[in-house]
Amino acid sequence: MLTDPAVTDGYARDEAAWAPHGSPAAVVRPRTAEEVQRAVRACLDHVARCRARRHRSAARTNVLGMSENTARSVTVERTSTGHFVATNTRGGTISFGTGSDSEFTPVELLLAALGGCTAVDVDLATSRHAEPTTFSVEVSGNKINDELGNRLTDLAVTFTVTFPDGEGADRARTILPRAVKTSHDRLCTVSRTVEIGTPVTATIEDA
Known part of the structure; x- marks a missing residue:
């Protein structure tokens, strides 16, 4: 005015x-x-x-409970007995099943999601300084059945990361422990969801 x-x-x-x-x-x-x-x-x-x-x-x-920015979804469709394919909103697909062949099982996909989620966090934090010569993440756990039903316990995530010589690589090695901790404590959506927990609803929709 x-x-x-x-x-x-x-x-x-x-x-x-x-x-x-x-x-x-x-x-x-x-x-x-x-x-x-x-x-x-x-x-x-x-x-x-x-x-x-x-x-x-x-x-x-x-x-x-969600907005356009927070919503995430995939669609799972049966391809044959015990075999399924998951499709994301971008058109990507991944096959899985009961473990009767080389396909991942749902439990293995959960372990892969846990390892992949934290691997992305750590890679983004360290590779800006130097490309790793070795970068692998092993995720393990015990599948049990007790009064609570089937579930995984004692989940463990182990990083094996090495860098070449050089100033940037030294910086990457220095921040690696902090990057792993920050991913575990704050950033990795999958591990935070597993540790904190969230309700899961199951409904049947008319075709």
Whole structure:
């Protein structure tokens, strides 16, 4: 809102100097006190509408438990007895089954997801300094059946990572332990979900 003629002239000559964060959505030049009041009321009404929209959006996210940015999903389809294929939203696929052949089992996919998730975190943190000469992650656990049903216990993730000689490689070796810890404690979605836990719902939908 421009009310001072000197400011108005300066803005007209050099908009960037008066609006360093970018061009405003609107410029108002009221000529009377009544026009100033109307402009202020219009701004306040706009702010109130924006806040209401944000509140409704947050409410919808809370009700659904997810938003467009947080939602993740895959589709699993049967290909034959004991054999399935999972498809992600980008069109990627992976086959798995009961373990009667070389295909992964669902439990092995869980172990792979755990190792892959933390491997990505650690690789991104270290490879910016040096390419590793060796990078592997072994994930193991015990499958048991007790009063709680079938489940895995004693999950263990073991990294084997080496780097060549050089200053960048020295830096990568130095930050490796911290990268592994940060992935375990904060970043790896799979391991954090396993350790913290989350409800799993199962429903049947009419075809």
